Amino acid sequence: MISENSIAAVFPGQGSQRPGMGKDFFDSIPVARQTFEEASDTLGWDVAALCFSEDERLNLTEYTQPCILATEIAMFRGIQALYPFSPSVYGGHSLGEFSALVAAGVFSFPDTLRIVHERGRLMQNAVPVGVGGMAAVILNDLDVQEIRSLLSDLPVDVANENSLSQVVISGAVEALPAAEKRLSERFTDPSFRVVALRVSAPFHSRFMKAIGEPFQQVLIATASSWQPEKAAAVTSNYTGTYHRPEADAILNALVLQLSSAVRWIDNMRALSSTTKTVYEIGPGRPLRDFFKTIGVSCSSITALSAAQRLFRNADKASNL
Numbered sequence: 112m113i114s115e116n117s118i119a120a121v122f123p124g125q126g127s128q129r130p131g132m133g134k135d136f137f138d139s140i141p142v143a144r145q146t147f148e149e150a151s152d153t154l155g156w157d158v159a160a161l162c163f164s165e166d167e168r169l170n171l172t173e174y175t176q177p178c179i180l181a182t183e184i185a186m187f188r189g190i191q192a193l194y195p196f197s198p199s200v201y202g203g204h205s206l207g208e209f210s211a212l213v214a215a216g217v218f219s220f221p222d223t224l225r226i227v228h229e230r231g232r233l234m235q236n237a238v239p240v241g242v243g244g245m246a247a248v249i250l251n252d253l254d255v256q257e258i259r260s261l262l263s264d265l266p267v268d269v270a271n272e273n274s275l276s277q278v279v280i281s282g283a284v285e286a287l288p289a290a291e292k293r294l295s296e297r298f299t300d301p302s303f304r305v306v307a308l309r310v311s312a313p314f315h316s317r318f319m320k321a322i323g324e325p326f327q328q329v330l331i332a333t334a335s336s337w338q339p340e341k342a343a344a345v346t347s348n349y350t351g352t353y354h355r356p357e358a359d360a361i362l363n364a365l366v367l368q369l370s371s372a373v374r375w376i377d378n379m380r381a382l383s384s385t386t387k388t389v390y391e392i393g394p395g396r397p398l399r400d401f402f403k404t405i406g407v408s409c410s411s412i413t414a415l416s417a418a419q420r421l422f423r424n425a426d427k428a429s430n431l
């Protein structure tokens with residue numbers, strides 16, 4: 112049932128990073144600055160300096176993931192410090208699911224920084240560089256199951272069910288041209304195209320299964336400090352619906368998320384069944400367009416000025 116007063120906060124994942132992300136929050140809001148400092152103290156390197164500069168490490172997965180997490184939580188806390196912003200439900204795309212779990216109070220911020228730093232390292236090292244690749248498949252009113260069927264005998268998986276017009280495929284880089292040829296022969300709609308993604312590994316595919324066990328151990332190390340009862344307000348990429356509020360179920364879903372499709376279409380439907388007010392918080396805004404395909408408006412906050420504009424307008428509307 113949709114509540115008129117409820118709010119969803121959603122967080123984008125890897126690929127949304129950019130030099131300078133979060134700096135306006137860092138410069139203007141003490142709690143945001145403290146969040147970056149907490150991240151640096153936890154990880155032992157200057158997270159803010161890496162986020163704000165043209166450092167090439169920002170695009171290396173093991174650094175990208177904690178940097179995006181730190182930026183998103185700094186932004187989230189900064190918004191809460193300035194405005195009466197209290198989401199009732201949360202979601203995140205891939206890495207963004209961890210930001211959602213922190214924002215909802217399920218995981219602590221320091222624990223999650225360590226988790227995603229190791230997650231990024233494991234994902235980067237799962238296959239040799241150049242062996243795996245990913246590509247976005249864009250088509251109006253696409254059928255995910257048909258795409259899976261067409262590629263079933265190739266070492267290529269559907270990695271992200273992003274929207275009604277986009278999925279991402281992931282697998283052996285040498286098989287991607289065959290996958291594209293097969294799809295192009297089947298789909299003749301003018302909207303069809305395949306766009307190669309600049310990634311260093313085949314994320315959310317069968318090639319990530321090998322890191323499931325070591326990542327499980329990373330999660331187990333922090334599980335005693337989780338607050339699993341709060342997870343019922345956070346969507347799971349793996350199940351497509353809200354997390355079960357049990358530590359074992361959360362752990363299992365996060366391990367399987369590594370090698371399974373991100374069921375973001377289902378996540379968006381679950382969130383929008385609760386509220387029509389959705390805020391995307393992060394350095395980029397890919398999720399806004401995904402929500403648009405299911406007829407849901409999503410307001411993106413990628414900078415402090417965007418937050419100021421959105422909440423100023425909301426205040427004006429409430430006073431009418």
